[in-house]
Amino acid sequence: MLAPPIPYKPTNAELYLPKPARILRITQLTEMEKHYELAFLDGHRLNHQPGQFVQVSILGVGECPISICSSPTRPDTFELCIRRAGSVTNRIHALREKDIIGIRGPLGHGFDVTEMHGKDILMIAGGLGMAPLRSLVQYVLDERPRFGQFHLLYGCREPKELLFTDDLTRWRESGDVNLKITVDRPDEQWRGRVGVVTTLFADLPKLNPQDTVVVIVGPPVMFKFVVIEVLARRIPQSSIYCSLERRMKCGIGKCGHCQANHVYVCIDGPVFKYGQLKAMREAME
């Protein structure tokens, strides 16, 4: 096992210049999302924290922010899960294994994993929110003795949208995490839970508010209802983390595109504590 990552300060070159990385492996996860395993051509490691992101670029097309979905405890390569959305992501989806893309980063402020050591962990993911959260899930599983109970609740609209289904099976079988999954709209094969992710709270054992850290990653509407459940269990606001997605351009605090109230999400976030978010009305909309 590795020590927790020391927050790494990227050099100016890493902040401003896309560095070439080779696509080692591509896996089609769903109709819309592909999973990429990458390594820098110069052999350097990414040195990220769970919750950080990179700017992914294709020469002549553009770049876009993407969360790192693998843990720094698995440092030789890094992984991204990319949904086909528009010009850049469609071009990324057209790439093949061995192709090269540009990477700036790691960027932003990730999860403070050392603050989570010794605590029970409850993570709640909605839809594509499982991508940034997977980095932290892998971290907790790789450093399992450092943590208490580990509960993971995951909700998607439909079964075909579930990400990382091989991981989900492995995690469940490992017994290292109490994993509960639900979908809003089941298909004919679905034998699991049906309903929004908040319905899974009924399956949780009683939480110890002072010793539990909660991490919520998903769309704003999910966040709004999940946080009500979490606060009802008397978890302090300072123990609730969430990751915020805003439109970004530069990713390094220069252009103002990601500003919400008084913060730049790209450098002050994307990971925030609930107490910080509550003061940012724009971020919650």
Ligand SMILES: Cc1cc2nc3c(=O)[nH]c(=O)nc-3n(C[C@H](O)[C@H](O)[C@H](O)COP(=O)(O)OP(=O)(O)OC[C@H]3O[C@@H](n4cnc5c(N)ncnc54)[C@H](O)[C@@H]3O)c2cc1C
């Ligand atoms: C910190 C951060 C982490 C992200 N992590 C991931 C990730 O792990 N995987 C992933 O697939 N996507 C992630 N995204 C979203 C991703 O950056 C956008 O989908 C991407 O920028 C779209 O670029 P494009 O050129 O392909 O699409 P564009 O042509 O720019 O846009 C296509 C469509 O996507 C919409 N769109 C663009 N940016 C966003 C955004 N930030 N949020 C919602 N809608 C958007 C546009 O309005 C438009 O409708 C993340 C965004 C941020 C800010």
Ligand code: FES
């Ligand atoms: S994206 Fe440019 S300031 Fe945040």
